[in-house]
Amino acid sequence: MKLNILKIINLRGDKLMALNLEMKRNLSMNQIFVIYKFELFLHRKRYYLMLILGLVMYNLTAIILAFSPPPDVKLFMASTVGQIGSLLVFLTLFFAGGVLADEFDKGTALTNFTKTGRDNFFIGKSLAVFTSVLIWNGIPLFENIIFSLALYQQVPLELFSWFVFYCLVGGTYVAIYLLFSAIFRSGTQAMVMAFFFIMAGATAFGILLGAPYYFPIYAEIAVIQIFDPSAVDGVFIIDLSYVIIMLLAYLIPCLVLAYLRFRTRDV
Amino acid sequence: MTQTVVKFSELKKKYHDLIAVNDLNLEIYQGEVLGFVGPNGAGKTTTMKMLGGLIKPTSGQIEITNGNGSLAKAREVPSELYRRFGFLIDIPAFYGHVTPRKILGYYCRLLGVPKEKIEKQIEWALKIVKLTRWKNKKIKEFSKGMKQRLGLAQAIVHEPDVAVLDEPQTGLDPAARIQVRKIMKKLKDLGKTIFLSSHMLYEISEICDRIAIINRGELIAVDKLVNLEQKMTKQEIGVELLEPINPNNVNKLVKEISEKIKAFSENDDKIPVVYDENIPGFHIYYDGKPSSRKNIHKILTSDLKLPIIGFSRVRTSRLEELYIELVENNEIKYTQNNKLKRR
Ligand SMILES: Nc1ncnc2c1ncn2[C@@H]1O[C@H](COP(=O)(O)OP(=O)(O)OP(=O)(O)O)[C@@H](O)[C@H]1O
Numbered sequence: 001m002k003l004n005i006l007k008i009i010n011l012r013g014d015k016l017m018a019l020n021l022e023m024k025r026n027l028s029m030n031q032i033f034v035i036y037k038f039e040l041f042l043h044r045k046r047y048y049l050m051l052i053l054g055l056v057m058y059n060l061t062a063i064i065l066a067f068s069p070p071p072d073v074k075l076f077m078a079s080t081v082g083q084i085g086s087l088l089v090f091l092t093l094f095f096a097g098g099v100l101a102d103e104f105d106k107g108t109a110l111t112n113f114t115k116t117g118r119d120n121f122f123i124g125k126s127l128a129v130f131t132s133v134l135i136w137n138g139i140p141l142f143e144n145i146i147f148s149l150a151l152y153q154q155v156p157l158e159l160f161s162w163f164v165f166y167c168l169v170g171g172t173y174v175a176i177y178l179l180f181s182a183i184f185r186s187g188t189q190a191m192v193m194a195f196f197f198i199m200a201g202a203t204a205f206g207i208l209l210g211a212p213y214y215f216p217i218y219a220e221i222a223v224i225q226i227f228d229p230s231a232v233d234g235v236f237i238i239d240l241s242y243v244i245i246m247l248l249a250y251l252i253p254c255l256v257l258a259y260l261r262f263r264t265r266d267v
Numbered sequence: 268m269t270q271t272v273v274k275f276s277e278l279k280k281k282y283h284d285l286i287a288v289n290d291l292n293l294e295i296y297q298g299e300v301l302g303f304v305g306p307n308g309a310g311k312t313t314t315m316k317m318l319g320g321l322i323k324p325t326s327g328q329i330e331i332t333n334g335n336g337s338l339a340k341a342r343e344v345p346s347e348l349y350r351r352f353g354f355l356i357d358i359p360a361f362y363g364h365v366t367p368r369k370i371l372g373y374y375c376r377l378l379g380v381p382k383e384k385i386e387k388q389i390e391w392a393l394k395i396v397k398l399t400r401w402k403n404k405k406i407k408e409f410s411k412g413m414k415q416r417l418g419l420a421q422a423i424v425h426e427p428d429v430a431v432l433d434e435p436q437t438g439l440d441p442a443a444r445i446q447v448r449k450i451m452k453k454l455k456d457l458g459k460t461i462f463l464s465s466h467m468l469y470e471i472s473e474i475c476d477r478i479a480i481i482n483r484g485e486l487i488a489v490d491k492l493v494n495l496e497q498k499m500t501k502q503e504i505g506v507e508l509l510e511p512i513n514p515n516n517v518n519k520l521v522k523e524i525s526e527k528i529k530a531f532s533e534n535d536d537k538i539p540v541v542y543d544e545n546i547p548g549f550h551i552y553y554d555g556k557p558s559s560r561k562n563i564h565k566i567l568t569s570d571l572k573l574p575i576i577g578f579s580r581v582r583t584s585r586l587e588e589l590y591i592e593l594v595e596n597n598e599i600k601y602t603q604n605n606k607l608k609r610r
């Protein structure tokens with residue numbers, strides 16, 4: 001299967017002409033799956049840790065609330081799943097921060113990249129990292145279904161909106177981390193720079209642009225709108241659709257640029 | 268008719284203003300062992316990285332075999348490259364948390380080795396590099412030499428047609444080095460092609476069919492060892508005498524011999540005879556022709572009546588001498604060119 005990304009993103013003519021000179025794309029579902037599985041296996045310990053952390057974190061708040069449940073199931077959710085979200089930026093850093101840079105830095109690229117195309121590595125590794133977002137958000141999703149069924153005998157649809165939205169937020173962080181990871185020489189350097197960018201750089205930029213705010217971590221504030229459509233951030237009414245467009249405006253370019261950089265980078 | 272499996276044409280790699288590989292033209296033939304030697308920083312690893320698609324050439328072209336006897340641009344047929352080639356480049360690293368079995372299995376799957384054959388291939392590769400004992404130990408606990416062995420194992424685990432090995436013997440103990448030499452001989456017997464870079468000239472001269480010498484990114488010679496030797500301007504004879512010469516007479520005698528054999532040594536500015544009291548005897552440098560050797564022998568025995576008990580061509584360091592001479596000459600040329608340019 002061959003993917004001609006040049007046709008899809010015909011952005012800058014000459015740069016893309018230059019890209020055309022390199023290794024032809026050599027995509028294979030089979031190899032992507034092998035890489036995906038191996039990456040998950042490689043970070044097994046991290047997944048265990050994440051699972052435990054998620055269960056403990058979520059259960060603590062949920063159990064406390066279960067003693068005196070709020071009158072409305074949505075209020076219950078706003079104070080449970082809303083809590084867990086603020087860890088997302090650290091968690092994705094943990095998984096995606098060095099995932100590309102370390103290959104070059106530690107020298108594993110010398111063997112790995114002579115085995116199959118880098119396209120397969122990029123996709124396989126990215127999918128593995130996105131999986132961590134799915135799992136992390138999946139824990140509260142699953143538990144919330146159980147708790148809300150037990151306490152309120154119903155599961156509101158907002159819970160699933162929350163899940164999709166939060167996967168988008170996590171995906172955006174991942175894309176930013178992947179881009180930095182594709183650019184910087186060392187994994188640690190990439191992690192520090194990307195984290196600084198998300199927490200300070202993009203935030204300052206977003207605040208300068210004014211409301212509605214254009215920075216990824218704003219999404220963690222905006223999430224309350226899902227459970228409470230009239231929610232207000234200071235003086236502004238939060239518009240979730242703006243936030244979603246903003247997230248996509250980070251996610252897609254970052255992912256594309258990360259891919260382009262990763263596949264042309266010298267080992 | 269020998270088939271070409273790799274062809275570099277006008278291959279060039281620049282790092283900023285440093286030209287790491289300069290207009291390299293080189294062909295590797297099916298079934299041969301091609302030795303790739305040159306000083307540190309000559310561009311060996313860079314060339315191999317370009318072949319493996321790890322770095323992009325600045326200009327030039329790399330073609331590889333597609334198995335039907337014809338060549339195709341390497342970047343156009345990446346799957347052929349991965350399947351038919353095995354690479355051990357520079358100092359490879361591995362994920363620390365996994366075991367050799369796991370990582371080799373991963374590579375096999377990436378390389379498309381059929382599922383039912385994977386276990387067999389892993390066992391085979393591990394046995395060849397003598398790592399079977401450690402196959403379930405985590406790689407982070409490995410010694411340098413063990414990692415190097417694993418590096419070799421991962422290069423051949425899918426039984427590639429062409430093995431590209433960059434200094435496979437670094438960090439190995441003497442027994443393992445001999446083992447690696449055996450492995451390469453075995454691969455050669457199986458009809459595999461080997462592109463081997465090394466600083467161990469003795470090993471190279473033992474196993475290589477042809478030798479390519481590179482210096483400052485430029486190929487300065489490529490040929491069979493015997494052919495390269497003929498290009499050498501000097502060869503050495505070791506002459507052993509029955510007993511040492513009286514120290515007072517040494518200078519006189521050396522001068523006398525030098526005068527008499529001058530016709531057979533090409534190098535005018537260098538004294539062709541050196542006395543060595545450790546032998547005891549002489550080192551005589553001459554032009555390498557068999558007739559000259561005969562004449563020198565005659566001069567020493569009949570004319571000078573020296574008590575000679577040994578008279579033999581020094582063979583052990585042939586490639587070393589050749590290497591030094593070619594690289595040095597190239598360096599001289601290089602500096603001269605640079606001086607000219609600067610003026
Ligand atoms: N990433 C890089 N950036 C800049 N220069 C580089 C880079 N990699 C290699 N070089 C330079 O390219 C030249 C060739 O290096 P290369 O590693 O190919 O040498 P080599 O023949 O393999 O040497 P050795 O015997 O020491 O392994 C050297 O001068 C080196 O400094």
Ligand SMILES: [Mg+2]
Pocket residue numbers: 311312313357433
């Ligand atoms: Mg090298």
